[in-house]
Amino acid sequence: MFREEAIEVIRKAITEEGILASAQRKDNYARVWARDSMMTGYAGILICDEEILNGLEKSILTLAKHQAENGQIPSNVVNGRASYGTHVGRTDATAWWIVTTCEYLGITSDDALRVSLKEKIYQALSCLKTWEYNQRGLVYSPLGGNWADEYVTSGYTLYDNVLRYWALKNTSEIYNDHELKVVAEQTKNLIQQNFCKNDSNAFRYHETAYAKAKTKPYFWASLNANGYDERFDLAGNALSVLLDFEINIDAFSEFLNIVSNEFKHWMLPAFYPVIFPGDDDWRLLENNYSYSFKNQPYHFHNGGSWPIFLGWLCLGLKKKGVRGIPEKIITEYETLMNEKGELFREYYSTDKLLPLGTEQLCFSATGYLLMS
Known part of the structure; x- marks a missing residue:
């Protein structure tokens, strides 16, 4: 019913720097946001819209141009200036950039682009690796460290870790990296075993908290040093279902x-x-x-x-x-x-x-x- 209107809104938001957050081009929304432009670009891939795909490539390159020394992708870019977050950095910006960049590389015949972006993608993965902090496999997000930047979830969040798995999976497939494929599978298993009740004897990140957590028909929102946040996170669960986690x-x-x-x-x-x-x-x-x-x-x-x-x-x-x-x-x-x-x-x-x-x-x- 509103398909053409949706496409038109996105097309109006495309600039030389990439896809802005809103067709209105006002306030903070007149920026190339990593998570917004990458999700929007993903839709462009699904519907095979050349104009949106062109905007996606511009977004990918704009964000890559402003990649930080540690591999972090900006939260947003406007007029050549990059922001990596205000109160805290944004964990999901880096993951979304990897995910959708690889999805785009999977449909384009531009081999030169695939080669030129490889180092930046691997640098971004390296950045996510450093955010494990304890080198045990799950990414740690500070309070306000993802799309829900004014909410209460923090720690080893379902949403950010599922995104990190997706980034590993996509990169391993695009660059035929068997070692990375193994890491992706290990990451998926780690999430599966630590964000819902199950009967396996697998490694638990926080044995005491896991034992006390209640069984839910969905994956818990996050794990912190003080236990689990058992509330329902729609975004994290939606991506878990999409990426074939067992539920x-x-x-x-x-x-x-x-x-x-x-x-x-x-x-x-x-x-x-x-x-x-x-x-x-x-x-x-x-x-x-x-x-x-x-x-x-x-x-x-x-x-x-x-x-x-x-x-x-x-x-x-x-x-x-x-x-x-x-x-x-x-x-x-x-x-x-x-x-x-x-x-x-x-x-x-x-x-x-x-x-x-x-x-x-x-x-x-x-x-x-x-x-x-």
Whole structure:
């Protein structure tokens, strides 16, 4: 229904530096963000849109040009100036750049580009390796260190580690690197054995915390020195399903149905349950922002619904043969855009389904393309 509109939003955001975060080209959104431009470029790969693919290549090269000495990819670039994060660095920027750069190299016949980017990709992987800190296999992200930069998750996060696995996997395939393939498989197994209850005798990162953690129908959000954050991280779980991690898909689908029934719609929250004033984690929320506080209950990262990650969820579920839930999600999203008359807003509040945040966001246009 809105496919052409989604594509047009993305095309309007393409500049000589790459794909900006929004077609509106205002404020912080008039930048080439690593995670935004790479996810948007991934959609361009899926739909084989030459104009978006051209923008993706520009984004790849712009970000590569500003790669830091340690291999880190910038969080964003604007007018030739790079930012690697404000309060903290962004772990997922480096991983997303590797993932989608390799996906792009897999469809292009430009062998010279593949050769020229190899060193930068391996430098970026080396940077991710240093972020293990303890050399035990999982990447550690500081509070605010990924897309949910004003939220409460930190430590060995599901989302960042699944992305790191994807980066290793893609690089090993593009450069036919058997040693890296082994590392990728080891990383996947490490995540599998440490982010959900299972009966294996595999190595546990934190034996005491693992023993105390409760069984869930999804992968836990993160692990820290003080234990597990057992909340539901939609983005991390969506990517886990897409990348064929072992999960009981029937139990997972039933959990999604339960959450949908609780909220009475299918614009599922990015994180669940919602954090309220008085909850233990509220103190981690209330001061963690740059310009204004957005994480009121049901808003932004705190229970807000993000079409971009619903898109990844739909893509993963359909890969597993689950059709009903993706159909319900895209129908709900199309209905909201029709009723509200606003296309591709940043997120929706999950209590009143208000379209909020920036308009004409490539993130949300990309989410729609992934859904459909």
